[in-house]
Amino acid sequence: MRVAVNGAKGKMGQTVVEFVQNHSSLELAAAIDLGDDLAAEVKNNSADIVVDFTRPEVRMETVKSTLFSGASAVVGTTGFTPEDLDTIKGWIKETGKGCFIAPNFIVGNVLMQQFAKQAARYYEYAEIIEYHHQQKVDFPSGTAVKTAELMSEEREKFNIGTNDQVANIEGSRGGDYKGIKLHAVRMPGFVASQEVILGDSGQYMTIRHDSIERTSYMPGILMASEYIHDKAELVYGLEHIL
Numbered sequence: 001m002r003v004a005v006n007g008a009k010g011k012m013g014q015t016v017v018e019f020v021q022n023h024s025s026l027e028l029a030a031a032i033d034l035g036d037d038l039a040a041e042v043k044n045n046s047a048d049i050v051v052d053f054t055r056p057e058v059r060m061e062t063v064k065s066t067l068f069s070g071a072s073a074v075v076g077t078t079g080f081t082p083e084d085l086d087t088i089k090g091w092i093k094e095t096g097k098g099c100f101i102a103p104n105f106i107v108g109n110v111l112m113q114q115f116a117k118q119a120a121r122y123y124e125y126a127e128i129i130e131y132h133h134q135q136k137v138d139f140p141s142g143t144a145v146k147t148a149e150l151m152s153e154e155r156e157k158f159n160i161g162t163n164d165q166v167a168n169i170e171g172s173r174g175g176d177y178k179g180i181k182l183h184a185v186r187m188p189g190f191v192a193s194q195e196v197i198l199g200d201s202g203q204y205m206t207i208r209h210d211s212i213e214r215t216s217y218m219p220g221i222l223m224a225s226e227y228i229h230d231k232a233e234l235v236y237g238l239e240h241i242l
């Protein structure tokens with residue numbers, strides 16, 4: 001499978017390039033970054049797949065250019081909205097190429113999300129704390145948003161409400177997604193960690209996952225690439241192919 005990497009000079013892109021170069025069933029078609037012509041690189045190098053780790057603000061133009069250039073998209077870049085996904089479904093129908101988007105490509109992290117979803121219905125209080133390196137430009141993380149979305153689906157089924165308080169210092173209770181509090185820590189030393197704390201009378205439970213090296217994302221990226229390369233589908237979340 002011929003893989004082009006978009007965002008190739010970035011922290012994730014560099015890791016993906018090295019992984020592709022060292023994998024027996026993958027060929028590096030192109031290493032693309034800011035200022036390069038993605039469509040031309042895809043066509044001139046006969047890329048089957050574009051693996052994208054760039055910026056939230058260019059997420060849609062990147063997917064569109066990939067699909068209409070004849071490649072399938074495997075996208076880690078965060079920031080996609082439900083409206084974006086509907087638009088992408090139309091592009092897939094037009095092009096016959098597939099798109100796999102995952103807020104997190106680590107199997108262990110996706111398991112954490114699923115465990116949190118499973119537990120969410122049993123606890124009134126829920127908070128998500130995500131920890132990332134200081135260079136991360138967006139917050140909260142796409143993983144935290146996805147986790148909160150999954151948990152809220154369960155909480156709403158069981159009418160589990162919010163727990164509003166009045167803050168002495170604005171923002172000190174973090175962000176709020178349907179009653180789930182979200183906190184983003186940015187600190188050198190972290191790669192990517194998240195914990196979900198669920199609480200109720202007399203107890204609390206913490207579900208946590210830590211990524212300490214970006215190689216942890218590679219198996220999930222490979223799984224997604226092998227799944228989507230010959231399918232005209234939109235997949236949102238690695239859990240759908242585990």
Ligand SMILES: NC(=O)C1=CN([C@@H]2O[C@H](COP(=O)(O)OP(=O)(O)OC[C@H]3O[C@@H](n4cnc5c(N)ncnc54)[C@H](OP(=O)(O)O)[C@@H]3O)[C@@H](O)[C@H]2O)C=CC1
Nearest residue numbers: 007009010011012033034053054076077078102103104105
């Ligand atoms: N889904 C997942 O499992 C994961 C998702 N991510 C997400 O991936 C994204 C990238 O993360 P990370 O690698 O740490 O970020 P980096 O900033 O390290 O890398 C992004 C790269 O993309 C380049 N870039 C910016 N704009 C464009 C463009 N229009 N076309 C091509 N390249 C461009 C940047 O160039 P320049 O620096 O010059 O702007 C940079 O080289 C983020 O949204 C992050 O949240 C990260 C890890 C895992």
Ligand SMILES: O=C(O)C1=N[C@H](C(=O)O)C[C@H](O)C1
Nearest residue numbers: 078103104136141142143192
């Ligand atoms: O920027 C990162 O590093 C990461 N971003 C993704 C997110 O926003 O969820 C995935 C992971 O947390 C690492």
